[in-house]
Amino acid sequence: MTLRIVKSTVNVEAVCTVEEAMTLLEFLQANAAARINLRACTHIHAAALQVLLASAAKITALPDDGFLSRWLAPALGHRLVKGK
Amino acid sequence: MTTPLLERFVSEARELLQSAAKGLLVLEKSPDDDACINEVFRSVHTIKGSVGLFDFPAFTKLVHAGEDLLSAVRAGEAKLTSEVVDLLLDALDQVSAWVDAIETTGAMPEGADGVSRTMTSALRGILPADYGAAAKAAASSAVAVLTDLAWLGALAEADRLAAFSGVLDGAAVLAVEYVPLDDCFFSGEDPFGLLRQMPGLLALSIDTSEPFQPLDQLDPYRCILRFRALTSAPRIEIEHQFRYVIEQVRLAEVAPHALVSVTGETNGGPVYEDFVDEAGALAAAADWDALRRSVDALLELTGPSLVLASALRWLRAVLAVPAPEAAWVTALIGCVARDEPHDGPLPPVPALSPRASSTPPVTEPAPGPKHAIGVVATRILDSQRVLLDIGRNSGDLPGRLASAGRTVTNLLIAAGRGDDADHWQVMLADARTQASPDPLIALLDGWLPADSPAFLPPPAAGDGPPRSRPDPSEHADAKPVSRILKVEQGKVDALMNLIGELVVSKNSLPFLAKRAEDVHGSREMAREIKDIYSVIDRLAQEMQGAIMAVRMLPVSEVFDRFPRLVRDAARKLGKRIVLVIEGEDTAADKNIIEVLGDPLLHIIRNSIDHGIELPEDREDSGKPAQATVLVRAFQESDQVVIEVTDDGRGIDPEKIKASAIAKGILDAERAARLSDQEAVNLVFYPGFSTAAKVSDLSGRGVGMDVVVTAVEKAGGTVTVTSRTGEGTTVRLSLPLSMAVTRVMMVEAGGGTLFGIPMDHIVETVRVARGSIKHIKQSEAFVLRESIVPLLRLDRILELEAPTWFGDGSEEDAVLVVRVGGNLVGLVVDHFREGMDIILKPFDGILASVQGYAGTALLGDGRVLLVLNLKELL
Numbered sequence: 001m002t003l004r005i006v007k008s009t010v011n012v013e014a015v016c017t018v019e020e021a022m023t024l025l026e027f028l029q030a031n032a033a034a035r036i037n038l039r040a041c042t043h044i045h046a047a048a049l050q051v052l053l054a055s056a057a058k059i060t061a062l063p064d065d066g067f068l069s070r071w072l073a074p075a076l077g078h079r080l081v082k083g084k
Numbered sequence: 085m086t087t088p089l090l091e092r093f094v095s096e097a098r099e100l101l102q103s104a105a106k107g108l109l110v111l112e113k114s115p116d117d118d119a120c121i122n123e124v125f126r127s128v129h130t131i132k133g134s135v136g137l138f139d140f141p142a143f144t145k146l147v148h149a150g151e152d153l154l155s156a157v158r159a160g161e162a163k164l165t166s167e168v169v170d171l172l173l174d175a176l177d178q179v180s181a182w183v184d185a186i187e188t189t190g191a192m193p194e195g196a197d198g199v200s201r202t203m204t205s206a207l208r209g210i211l212p213a214d215y216g217a218a219a220k221a222a223a224s225s226a227v228a229v230l231t232d233l234a235w236l237g238a239l240a241e242a243d244r245l246a247a248f249s250g251v252l253d254g255a256a257v258l259a260v261e262y263v264p265l266d267d268c269f270f271s272g273e274d275p276f277g278l279l280r281q282m283p284g285l286l287a288l289s290i291d292t293s294e295p296f297q298p299l300d301q302l303d304p305y306r307c308i309l310r311f312r313a314l315t316s317a318p319r320i321e322i323e324h325q326f327r328y329v330i331e332q333v334r335l336a337e338v339a340p341h342a343l344v345s346v347t348g349e350t351n352g353g354p355v356y357e358d359f360v361d362e363a364g365a366l367a368a369a370a371d372w373d374a375l376r377r378s379v380d381a382l383l384e385l386t387g388p389s390l391v392l393a394s395a396l397r398w399l400r401a402v403l404a405v406p407a408p409e410a411a412w413v414t415a416l417i418g419c420v421a422r423d424e425p426h427d428g429p430l431p432p433v434p435a436l437s438p439r440a441s442s443t444p445p446v447t448e449p450a451p452g453p454k455h456a457i458g459v460v461a462t463r464i465l466d467s468q469r470v471l472l473d474i475g476r477n478s479g480d481l482p483g484r485l486a487s488a489g490r491t492v493t494n495l496l497i498a499a500g501r502g503d504d505a506d507h508w509q510v511m512l513a514d515a516r517t518q519a520s521p522d523p524l525i526a527l528l529d530g531w532l533p534a535d536s537p538a539f540l541p542p543p544a545a546g547d548g549p550p551r552s553r554p555d556p557s558e559h560a561d562a563k564p565v566s567r568i569l570k571v572e573q574g575k576v577d578a579l580m581n582l583i584g585e586l587v588v589s590k591n592s593l594p595f596l597a598k599r600a601e602d603v604h605g606s607r608e609m610a611r612e613i614k615d616i617y618s619v620i621d622r623l624a625q626e627m628q629g630a631i632m633a634v635r636m637l638p639v640s641e642v643f644d645r646f647p648r649l650v651r652d653a654a655r656k657l658g659k660r661i662v663l664v665i666e667g668e669d670t671a672a673d674k675n676i677i678e679v680l681g682d683p684l685l686h687i688i689r690n691s692i693d694h695g696i697e698l699p700e701d702r703e704d705s706g707k708p709a710q711a712t713v714l715v716r717a718f719q720e721s722d723q724v725v726i727e728v729t730d731d732g733r734g735i736d737p738e739k740i741k742a743s744a745i746a747k748g749i750l751d752a753e754r755a756a757r758l759s760d761q762e763a764v765n766l767v768f769y770p771g772f773s774t775a776a777k778v779s780d781l782s783g784r785g786v787g788m789d790v791v792v793t794a795v796e797k798a799g800g801t802v803t804v805t806s807r808t809g810e811g812t813t814v815r816l817s818l819p820l821s822m823a824v825t826r827v828m829m830v831e832a833g834g835g836t837l838f839g840i841p842m843d844h845i846v847e848t849v850r851v852a853r854g855s856i857k858h859i860k861q862s863e864a865f866v867l868r869e870s871i872v873p874l875l876r877l878d879r880i881l882e883l884e885a886p887t888w889f890g891d892g893s894e895e896d897a898v899l900v901v902r903v904g905g906n907l908v909g910l911v912v913d914h915f916r917e918g919m920d921i922i923l924k925p926f927d928g929i930l931a932s933v934q935g936y937a938g939t940a941l942l943g944d945g946r947v948l949l950v951l952n953l954k955e956l957l
Contacts, residue, residue: 018269021304029300046276047269051304054296067280071288074240 002041008033009060012048013040021047028055035081038063038072052076093134094187095570100127101180102644105173109647112169121164125154129331131179133271136328140192142200143182149207150175155331156211166655168210173648175203230261230336235289235312237345241394243287244343245401247314250286251340252405255316257286261334262311262326263293269305273329276309282325284317314338341412346394346419356382356392360421363399364474367413368484375413376403395419410483411491418467464495469528472521485515488524504531573674580631584922587624588941593617595944637677639717639726640668645681646688650713653692660699660710661692667717672724676818679798680726683791687728687814688713690788695732695812705809707731722820723800729813735806737763744769764806768792791816796954799825799843825923827940827950829916830899833883839921839940839950840910846902848915850895865898865909872900874909880956881935903953910953923950 003020004011008031010024028034028051036052038044039061044052058081062069107124111117132147150172156162178199185193236244236259247257260282264275279288293310296302315322319335326333359382366375379399386393399416402408468488489512496505507527514523593613601610643665654661672680691713696702699709714729737760744766745752755763767788788804791814795802800818827839849867856874857864863874878885899910921940926933937952 018274018305025299025302025304043277043280045274046264046307046309047274047304049276049290050292050296050307050309051302053290053292053309054302055299071290075290 003027009035009037011037011040012044014042016041016044016048018045018047021045021051024048025051025055028057034058035060037061038068038076041065041068044068090138090186090190093138094183096134097131097183098180100131101176101183103127104131105176105648106644108169108172108176109651111164112166112651115164118158121154121158125151125158128154130271133273133328137272138186140182140186140196142192142196143179145204146175146200146207147179149204153207153210162210170655171203171206171210173652175207178203230259230334233259233336233338233342235261236314236338236342237347239287239289239312239314241345241347241397243314244345245397247286247316247338248340248343248398248401249404250316251338251343252401256318257338257340257343258315258317258319258322259336259338260311260313260315260322260326262313262329263332264307264309264311264329265332266306266308268307268329268332275307275311275329278326278329279311279313282313282315282317283321284315286314286316288313314343344398344412344416346391346398346416356420360417361474363417363420364414364471367410367417368471368474370410370483372403372406372408376400379403392420410487411494414471414487415464415467415491418463418470421467421470464491465528465531468492469525472525472528481519481521482516485512485521485524488521492524492528576631576634580635581922583624583627583631585941587628587920587922590617590620590624591942592944593620632673635674636671637674638668639670639672639677639680639724640665641677642681642684643668643715643717645685646715649685649688650692653689657692658698659692659696661696662710662712664712664714665716666714670717670719670724672818672820676724676798676800676820679794679800680816680818683794683802683816684715684726684728686788686791687816688715691728691730691732691812691814695730695734697733719820720817723817724820726816726818727813729811731811734808734810734812735764735767735804736808740764740766761805764804767804768802799841825937825940825950826918826920827948828899828918829948830877830897830912831914831916832877832912833881833885834913836883837916837942837946837948838877838881838912839948840899840901840953841937841950842918844901844903844953846900846907849898849900849909851898851909853894853896856896867900867907867909870907872907872909874898874911875957876911878911878913901953903957908957921948921950 002012002014002016003023004013005027010027012024016024034055034057036055036057037060041063042065053075056079059076059079060081062073062076062080104124104127107120107127110120111124114120128147128151132144132151135143135147153162153168153172157164157168162168182192182196185191251257262275262279264273268275276290279285289312291310291312292308294308296308317325319337322333322335323330359378362378363375366372366378379396383393383396383400386396395416399413399420402412402416468491472484472488489508492508493505493512496508508524511523511527515521594617597610597613597617600606600613646665647663650661650663653659696711696713697705697707702711703709712731714727716727716729718725737758740763741755741758744750744763745755749766749769758766768791769789788802792802795816795818798818800816802817803815804812805815806812826842828842828845829837829839832838851865851874855865857866857871863876864871865874866872876885877883896911897913897915899912899915901908901910923938923940925931925938926936935952935956937950940948940950942948
């Protein structure tokens, strides 16, 4: 399991698989104020990526991963919030 | 050996193969059916995709070759002739055989590599020569060309600048648009993962081909992502990288100017007139070093988010080479200049397309963003006009004329105004001879007046032309979610058995009611039990009906393979046959459907092989050259009837008789007495075949008797009617369901119950013992003036016969049954009632016991043995 949910923040860690896209979606559907922490994420499956893009949830951190942070920033950067 | 994944692959592959083969047959008739070719292509493509999950290289290669061929057909590069269809069908057959092998052993059969190689090269042989080469080199099919590059402007400027510098250094930059299929996740693809491995990635934008659904309706497994990227990797590497999804990828080489777009906030700050003047002069004098310094200096003073800064950054990039393209420089300076005096808003995404006639990397001229051409063109023309005007008195006029001439010519050609371009060339020549830019300025003035309508696109197209991408995912949008459950047959069977048990247990309630009345003397109790019984009875019957409906399959399951069969056979034999199928929705129990397949196949083969004449013979006898085989299914009371009718030569009774005599089946005297219909019925006789020679199709020594055996085993009947010269009809009649058997119970051997299937029973009679005739050891009796042999059930079953008492006027209960077309009288002790039972065939050690069809449980718990009269008598 690479989705670790702490209160209303979902921490996406390591490789987020195709199955987890559904889990992620359900969490985001259920929590309007959800936040997403991508810091430890190293790869995200395209299905989960779709969920990320479709939701409006705030992002607390972009991935440390070079590839992800570089290319996700244009699409997700505006949702980035300062926070823990 | 097999894993669940492999099992799923096998069942999926079978379905896809079936649909591909079906589509191919349609295509052969109407090769222009785009929907159909797409469907076939998709099926084959999906098979290829899913087989990629396993290590079956021979399989993958063959499917891939087929896919390539289909893709070439789809693109109109190869023609789908009958021969090509033959090859493809052969390939599908081979694949289907492999699927079977994979299902049983979990591995490819030996020698598959060789077979795959032969078939693959046969398929590739059809592909156009260059196609084959490309496929060999990059294992790819033709990659669609990306025509709409308007999105380039939306990439981050820094990325574009980097790409632009790359191009100026001589590297080729490819624009890649990758739109995964919407169901790609189901074939195990991770488009984003694929992109991650893309070599030489320079820029990437991730967006969607349609807006997202609201989060609560989002289907995360329907992929609508669209990736657009720039890469410095060579085309061949990209094609290799995306080789499995190549038809979802479109590529185009990017001319450097297409990367240029000046974005940012409009300027409210300092005025750059000085710079424009200076830069214009420097550019005109080709003093690039000075211009570079000037640009660098100004850039430091300019807010980075301004449009001016953006233009300057581009200017710097353009100037980064020793010999910058003058046209670009002037255009960019013009951009700075135009921002200034007007102080007005630029279009939200101003795009600038200086065209370079001398830019070597442009091998595939990619048109600039079309939607901006009006604005851009006007601006460029204006800036050219300004520059020409400035240069009027400078000593560098020829250079300016050449530069402006080139720029405007290219622009006009790009805008599709060849006439004006010619005109411009004439004026350019004039200007050279006059050593004055005036003719050109005049011409430009003629084109420029306030928003020259000739250059402005129609307002509707202002923000982006409609995209004309042939994207398969687009018309597959409204794919309904499948509401069909795939259930293993065993589970349904188990449910049916349970319901069967329920029916049987329910049958014990009347016994209980009887006991309540007889033993305990409570009529009231008995009536209540009967009430409850009627409720349970109704429910049980409904349940039975429901489970039967689950097992019902349309006969199309069987019919689907006939078009292929008829086509292949007709081609092989040089006959022209059209197959007409009617009533393919007629449903029957799965077991019945399964039983039907082989006999029907046999009958149709017989029709094609023996019944239908060659086209010329048909014309000679005044029939249309094209023969018709009609397969018709319909329901008749509780039977499903399937008729196969051909309009061929029919069965010649005389020929049948002669053949029967020659084979020693019957003697000439008996043959002479046979009616025509009886003679026709001889075809059912085991070992009978009139075919002159054994052909590839039918007549392999097994005749219609195989059909009869199979159909009768399922409780059905076969009849053949034929008219010489007009055709033959074979009619199969089968019960809708085999699950419930109606039997009549009889008593024999002093009280033992036996069930006799109702479809054998002709009538019940009572025969006075005195009227039984004895012929040697056998007995017989006369039933309506015909002699019917008489057998005693207790003797056949070697049961103890009841003691015989009374005189000749005592009557025996005789059940008249029909077995294999003959009437037989069966003497039993007593007749009992008829009833519906669920027949359970013997299994285990009892399976080899002859003479019994199986057993059924009776309501009072006794076991009823059901006889198989065919085996018994």
